[in-house]
Amino acid sequence: MPTLDLILEVILLTVKVAVLTQIIFALPMPLTWLERKIAGHIQVRLGPWRVGPHGILQPFADAIKLLFKEDIVPDKADKILFKIAPLIAMVPAFAVFAAIPLGDTFKIPVIGAEVKLYLSDMNVGALYILAIGGLSVYGMILGGWASNSKYALLGGLRCSAQMISYEIAVSFAVIGVVMLSNSLNLLEIVKSQGGSFLSWNFLYLPVGPVWFAIFLIGSVAEINRIPFDLSEDEGTLSSGYHTEYSGMRFSFFMLAEYVAMVTVSILSVIFFFGGWNAPFAFLSFIPPIAWFMGKVCFFIYFFMWVRFTLPRYRYDQLMKIGWKILIPLSLVNILITGLMLI
Amino acid sequence: MEDGKKGLDIFGLIKSVLFTDFVKGLVITLGYNVSRSITLRYPDTEKWIPYRRWRGMHTLNKDANGRELCVACELCSRACPTQCITVIPMEDATGRGIADRVAKVWKVDLVRCLFCGFCEDACPTTAVRLGREYELACHDLSCTVKEREGLLKPQPVPESFEGGVVVGARFVRTPGGISVVADLSKSRKRAL
Amino acid sequence: MTLTHYLILSFILFGIGVAGVLVRRNVIVVLMSLELIFNSVNISLAAFSYYLQSLNGTVFVILSITVAAAEVAIGLAILVAVYRTRKAVNVDELDEMKG
Amino acid sequence: MFEQFFFYIFATVAIVSAICVISVRNPVHSAVFLIVCLLQVAAIFVLLRSPFLAAAQVFIYVGAVMVLFLFAVMVLDMGKAHWKEHLHGQSAPAAVLAGILFILLGYMALKGRMTAPLGTYNEAALVKNTEVVGRALFTKYIFPFEVVSVILLLALVGAIALVMREKRP
Numbered sequence: 001m002p003t004l005d006l007i008l009e010v011i012l013l014t015v016k017v018a019v020l021t022q023i024i025f026a027l028p029m030p031l032t033w034l035e036r037k038i039a040g041h042i043q044v045r046l047g048p049w050r051v052g053p054h055g056i057l058q059p060f061a062d063a064i065k066l067l068f069k070e071d072i073v074p075d076k077a078d079k080i081l082f083k084i085a086p087l088i089a090m091v092p093a094f095a096v097f098a099a100i101p102l103g104d105t106f107k108i109p110v111i112g113a114e115v116k117l118y119l120s121d122m123n124v125g126a127l128y129i130l131a132i133g134g135l136s137v138y139g140m141i142l143g144g145w146a147s148n149s150k151y152a153l154l155g156g157l158r159c160s161a162q163m164i165s166y167e168i169a170v171s172f173a174v175i176g177v178v179m180l181s182n183s184l185n186l187l188e189i190v191k192s193q194g195g196s197f198l199s200w201n202f203l204y205l206p207v208g209p210v211w212f213a214i215f216l217i218g219s220v221a222e223i224n225r226i227p228f229d230l231s232e233d234e235g236t237l238s239s240g241y242h243t244e245y246s247g248m249r250f251s252f253f254m255l256a257e258y259v260a261m262v263t264v265s266i267l268s269v270i271f272f273f274g275g276w277n278a279p280f281a282f283l284s285f286i287p288p289i290a291w292f293m294g295k296v297c298f299f300i301y302f303f304m305w306v307r308f309t310l311p312r313y314r315y316d317q318l319m320k321i322g323w324k325i326l327i328p329l330s331l332v333n334i335l336i337t338g339l340m341l342i
Numbered sequence: 343m344e345d346g347k348k349g350l351d352i353f354g355l356i357k358s359v360l361f362t363d364f365v366k367g368l369v370i371t372l373g374y375n376v377s378r379s380i381t382l383r384y385p386d387t388e389k390w391i392p393y394r395r396w397r398g399m400h401t402l403n404k405d406a407n408g409r410e411l412c413v414a415c416e417l418c419s420r421a422c423p424t425q426c427i428t429v430i431p432m433e434d435a436t437g438r439g440i441a442d443r444v445a446k447v448w449k450v451d452l453v454r455c456l457f458c459g460f461c462e463d464a465c466p467t468t469a470v471r472l473g474r475e476y477e478l479a480c481h482d483l484s485c486t487v488k489e490r491e492g493l494l495k496p497q498p499v500p501e502s503f504e505g506g507v508v509v510g511a512r513f514v515r516t517p518g519g520i521s522v523v524a525d526l527s528k529s530r531k532r533a534l
Numbered sequence: 535m536t537l538t539h540y541l542i543l544s545f546i547l548f549g550i551g552v553a554g555v556l557v558r559r560n561v562i563v564v565l566m567s568l569e570l571i572f573n574s575v576n577i578s579l580a581a582f583s584y585y586l587q588s589l590n591g592t593v594f595v596i597l598s599i600t601v602a603a604a605e606v607a608i609g610l611a612i613l614v615a616v617y618r619t620r621k622a623v624n625v626d627e628l629d630e631m632k633g
Numbered sequence: 634m635f636e637q638f639f640f641y642i643f644a645t646v647a648i649v650s651a652i653c654v655i656s657v658r659n660p661v662h663s664a665v666f667l668i669v670c671l672l673q674v675a676a677i678f679v680l681l682r683s684p685f686l687a688a689a690q691v692f693i694y695v696g697a698v699m700v701l702f703l704f705a706v707m708v709l710d711m712g713k714a715h716w717k718e719h720l721h722g723q724s725a726p727a728a729v730l731a732g733i734l735f736i737l738l739g740y741m742a743l744k745g746r747m748t749a750p751l752g753t754y755n756e757a758a759l760v761k762n763t764e765v766v767g768r769a770l771f772t773k774y775i776f777p778f779e780v781v782s783v784i785l786l787l788a789l790v791g792a793i794a795l796v797m798r799e800k801r802p
Contacts, residue, residue: 042371046381081665124763127688134696138668141703145661153707160704164697171692184763213361309371310364535636535680541742543644543677547651547670549735554655556727562660562706566667569698570651573674576690584681588752589769593777595678595686596770599693600781604788606698610705611792617709 016119020097028258029059035304042308069247074147077244081146086245086252089139092132093259099125099132100266101186103276103289117289118187125186126174129267130167133222136256137163140224140231143253144241155240158315159224159231165322166221166228172330173215177271179337180204180211190275197279202272207337212272214330219267221318223260225303227310230318265299382508382532385522389511390532391499397457397472400450402493410438410494411469414445418461418470426454427461440467448490452478474499477522498524508532540581547574559624565609572602640680647673660706664699671695685763 033048033056040047048055073082101118108115122128137159144156178184180201181192193200202208221228232240242253269275273295276288313321357363382388392398403411414431432446439445461470475497480486499505503526510528514521547570554567576595583591613623622628646669653666671694678687770778 038375041375041377041379044374044377044380046379049383078659078661081661122684124684124688127685127692127763131688131691131696134692137696137700138703141700141707142661142665145703145707157704157707160700160707164700164704167696305368305371305375309367535640537747538742539640539644540677540681541745542739543647545735545738545742546648548738549731550648550651550655552734553728553731556731557724558655560660562702562709563655563663566654566660566663566702569667569694570654570670573671573694576686577674577677580678580681580683580686584683585747586749586752589766589773592683592686592766593769593774595683596689596766597774597777597781599689601784603693603698604785606701607788607792608795610701611795614705614708615795623709 012115013119020119021094024094024097024259024262025255027262028255029063031258031261031300032062032254033059034300035307038301038304039308042305063251066247066251071247071249072244074149074244076148078146078148081142082244083249085139085143085146086249086256087139088142089136089256090252090259092135093256093263095132095135096129096263098122099128099186100263101190101270101275102266103292104187104190106289121187122185124184126178126184126189129186129263130171130174133260133263134163134167136260139253139256140241143245144231147241147244149244151237151239151243152241155231155233155237155243158237159241162221162224162228162231162318162322165319166218166326169214169322169326169330170218170222172327172334173211173218174271176207176211176330176333176337177201177215179334179341180208186270190270190277193274194277196281197274200272200274200277207333207340208272210329210333211337212268214326214333215271216268217321218326219264220303220306221322223264224257225261226307227313228318229312230315233312235312261303262296262300265296265303268299269295380532385511385513387511388508389522389524391503391505391507391509391524391526391529392474392476393505394474394501396474396476396505397459397462399452399473399475399478400455400461400488400493401471401473401475401497402448402490403469403471404494405440409440410444411440411467412445412448413439413441413467413469414443414448415466417464417466421460421464422455423458423460424454424456426451445490448493449487450493451487453483453486471501473497474505481519499526537581537585541578544574544578544581547571547577559626561613561623561625561628564625565606565613568609569602569606572598636680640677643673643676643680646670647677661703664702664706667702668695668699671699683762683766685766 036058037047037055039045048058051057051061073079098119099122101121103117105114106117107113140159141156144152144154144159147153177189181189183189183192197203200208202212224231229240231237232242234240237243242250245253269292276292278284278286278288278291382390384390405411414429416429416431419425419427419429427450428447429445430447431443433442434444435442457472459472462472507529508531510525512523512525514523551567551570551574554570555564558564558567576598579591579595579598581591583589583595616628617623620628650666650669650673654663654670657663657666671690675687675690675695678684678690
C-alpha cells in the first residue's frame with residue numbers, strides 16, 4: 001500500500017507540475033511584449049505603446065484577439081492532422097521541462113521546509129532533452145503537410161531537413177559537455193561547474209567556447225529563429241508551415257516557439273555557464289535562483305538581440321554551415337576534448 | 343579571397359573564427375537599443391508642423407481689410423494639370439472682393455489634386471496658397487471636395503509660424519469626427 | 535510482470551509487421567512494417583536482457599537501432615532514386631531489374 | 634501493480650497503432666501511427682529499467698528515422714493516385730503464412746522455458762544503467778560497436794551516392 005510519504009510526494013509533484021505549466025503557459029506573453037519592445041528600440045522606434053503604460057497590456061489584447069478569431073480549416077486540408085499538429089508542436093516543448101532543473105533546493109524562509117526545484121532527477125537528462133526536444137518538429141512537418149498548400153509544404157520540408165542537419169551538431173555539443181562534466185544528469189553537470197566562473201564549461205579552454213558556439217548556432221537553427229528561420233521565411237514562403245493557420249492554433253505554434261527559446265536559454269546556462277552557481281565565491285550570498293534567472297534572462301535577451309542584428313541566411317548557406325562547418329568542427333573538437341581529458 | 347588572391351588569408355580567418363563582424367553588428371544594435379527613440383507621439387501628444395514651403399490643402403486668402411483676394415480669373419483652373427479646380431465667376435460690387443469680379447464657386451477636388459502648386463504660381467493676386475494642413479483623411483467622399491467657404495476660414499497654423507518643428511498636440515475625439523489640435527506654444531526640433 | 539508478457543507483446547508486433555510486409559504494396563509502408571519488426575525484436579531483446587540480468591540484450595538493442603537507422607537511410611535513398619526514374623512506388627510495379 | 638497497469642496501457646496502444654500502420658491508406662497517416670507505436674515501445678523500455686534505451690529510441694527512431702520517412706513521403710509527393718492498392722494474387726498465401734508464423738511464435742512464447750543462467754546485472758547494478766551500458770559497449774562489445782560504426786559510414790556514403798544526381802557535361 002502507498003505510504004503517507006509517497007502520497008505527500010505525489011501531491012507535491014502534482015503541485016509543482018501545475019505551477020510550472022502555468023508559468024510556461026504565461027511566459028510567451030511577457031516575451032512577445034519584450035521582443036516587440038526590443039525590436040522597436042533597436043530600430044529606434046518605441047514598440048507597443050498604446051495599450052497600458054508602455055504597451056504592457058498589449059499581449060493580453062493580442063491573446064484576446066487570437067482567442068476570438070475565426071478558426072479556419074482549409075477545405076482541402078487533412079482535417080485531423082491539421083487540428084492536432086499545433087498540439088504535437090506544443091506538447092514536447094512542455095515535456096522537456098520534466099528534466100530541466102531550475103535550481104538545487106530552495107529553503108522556504110518561514111517554514112524552513114526544503115523544496116526541490118526540479119521535477120525529476122533523471123539519469124539520462126541530457127539525452128531526454130535532446131530526444132523530446134527533437135519531437136516538436138513533427139508539429140511543423142505535419143502541420144505543413146496537412147495544410148495542403150505549397151508554401152506550408154515547402155516550409156515543412158525545409159523544417160525537417162534543417163532539423164535533421166542541425167540536431168547532429170547540437171547532440172555533438174551536448175556530448176562535449178557530457179565529456180567535460182562526466183555525467184548525463186543535469187544536476188551533476190551544474191555541480192561539476194561549481195566554484196568560481198573559471199570552472200564553467202564555457203571557459204574550459206580551448207574547447208569550451210567552440211562547443212558553446214556550435215551549441216548556440218545549432219540550437220538557434222533548431223528552434224527556427226532568425227537568422228535560420230528558413231521554414232517560416234515570410235519573404236519566400238509567405239509564412240512557412242503555419243501559413244494556413246489562424247487564431248488559437250496559430251498561437252499554439254508561437255507558444256511552442258517561445259517556450260523552445262526559453263528552453264535553449266536555460267540549457268545554455270546549465271551546460272556552459274554554470275547553472276545557478278555564482279561567478280565569484282564572495283557573491284554567493286545572492287540566492288542561486290537569482291543567478292540562474294539572471295543568466296537565463298540574458299540569453300533570452302541575447303536571442304532577441306541577434307534576431308534584430310543579423311539578416312536571414314540563404315537555404316544553401318544554412319545547409320553548408322550545418323554539414324560542412326559545424327559537424328566536422330564538432331568531430332575535431334570531440335577528438336581534442338578526449339585528448340585533453342586523458 | 344574575392345579579389346583573386348592566392349593563398350590563405352590568415353588575418354581574415356582569425357577574424358571569422360572570432361566572429362568579429364558579428365560582434366561589431368551586435369555592438370551597433372546594442373547602441374541603438376539604449377539610444378533614445380525618435381518616434382513622434384503623433385497624435386497623442388505631439389504633431390509635426392511642416393515648413394512654410396509645404397504644399398498641403400488649399401487656402402483662399404483675404405487682404406488686410408478682410409476682402410477676398412480672389413478675382414475669379416480662372417487662371418488656376420487653367421493651370422491645373424488634373425483639372426481639379428472649378429471656378430465660376432460673378433459680379434459683386436458690395437466690396438466682398440478686391441475687385442468687382444469675385445468667385446461664385448471655387449472648389450477643388452482633393453482626390454484628383456496632386457499638390458503640384460501650379461495654381462499658386464498662376465494666381466495673379468496670391469489668393470490661392472497651398473497651406474500646411476495635411477490631415478486630409480475622412481470617412482466618406484463628401485469631404486473630398488472643398489468649397490470656397492471652408493477654404494476662406496483662417497488656418498489653424500498661421501502663415502507667420504515658422505514650421506519645421508514638432509509641437510505639442512491633443513487628440514480630440516468628437517461625434518463629428520477626430521482631429522489633432524496643435525498647441526503652437528510648445529515646440530521642439532525633431533531628432534535626426 | 536513476467537517475461538512472457540513482453541514476449542507476447544513482441545510476437546504480436548512481429549506478426550503485424552510481417553503481415554504488413556507481405557500484404558501491403560506501397561514501398562514506404564513496407565519499410566515502415568520492417569521498422570515494426572525491428573522494434574518487436576528490440577522489445578524481446580530488452581526483456582531478455584532485463585530478466586536474464588545480462589547486458590547482451592541491451593547492447594544489441596543499441597546496435598540494432600543503429601543498423602535500423604542506416605537501413606532506413608539506404609532504403610529511402612533507393613526509393614527516391616527509383617521513383618525518379620520509374621514514377622512508381624508499388625512493389626509490384628517495380629519487378630524489373632533493368633534500369 | 635502499477636507496472637502491470639502501465640504495461641497494459643502501453644501494449645494496447647502499441648498494438649492498436651501497429652495495426653493502424655498497416656491498414657490505413659495514406660502513408661503519412663501510417664507514419665504518424667508508427668510514431669505513436671515507437672513512443673510506446675520507448676515507454677516499455679522504461680518499464681524494462683533501461684532509460685538509456687528509451688532515450689535512444691525516441692532520439693534515433695522517433696526523432697530522426699521517422700522524420701526521414703516523412704521527408705521522403707513529402708519529397709516523393711505521392712498523390713491519391715498512388716494510394717490505391719488492389720488485393721493481390723499473393724495476398725491470400727501471404728496472409729496464411731503470416732498466420733502460421735503468428736501461431737508458431739505464440740506457441741513458442743507461451744511454452745518456452747528460460748534455461749540460460751542469470752547474469753550479474755541485477756536491479757541494483759542497473760541503477761546506473763547508462764554508465765554500465767557505456768562501459769560494456771566500449772570494452773566487451775567493442776568489436777560489434779566498430780562494425781556498426783563502419784555500417785553507418787557505409788550507409789552515409791551510400792545514401793549520398795544513390796540520391797545525388799550526376800552532373801551532365
